[in-house]
Amino acid sequence: MSTAEIKEIISFGGIGLLILAIAFIQLSRRKLTGVISLIVSIVAYICLLVGALIVVFIVISGPTG
Numbered sequence: 001m002s003t004a005e006i007k008e009i010i011s012f013g014g015i016g017l018l019i020l021a022i023a024f025i026q027l028s029r030r031k032l033t034g035v036i037s038l039i040v041s042i043v044a045y046i047c048l049l050v051g052a053l054i055v056v057f058i059v060i061s062g063p064t065g
Contacts, residue, residue, distance in 0.1 A: 017051030
């Protein structure tokens with residue numbers, strides 16, 4: 001696999017984490033209560049942070065030659 005293909009797969013993972021974070025945040029705010037809601041929210045914000053860092057890293061690293 002080339003470097004571009006590896007970066008593409010990593011970026012898809014970051015986008016997937018962002019989508020997962022959206023789903024978890026919606027779930028914790030609409031359906032869950034109490035401690036479970038807090039745990040799901042923390043996991044969601046961790047996914048959001050990691051996904052955003054992955055996407056920013058891929059964008060800043062620039063094109064592959």
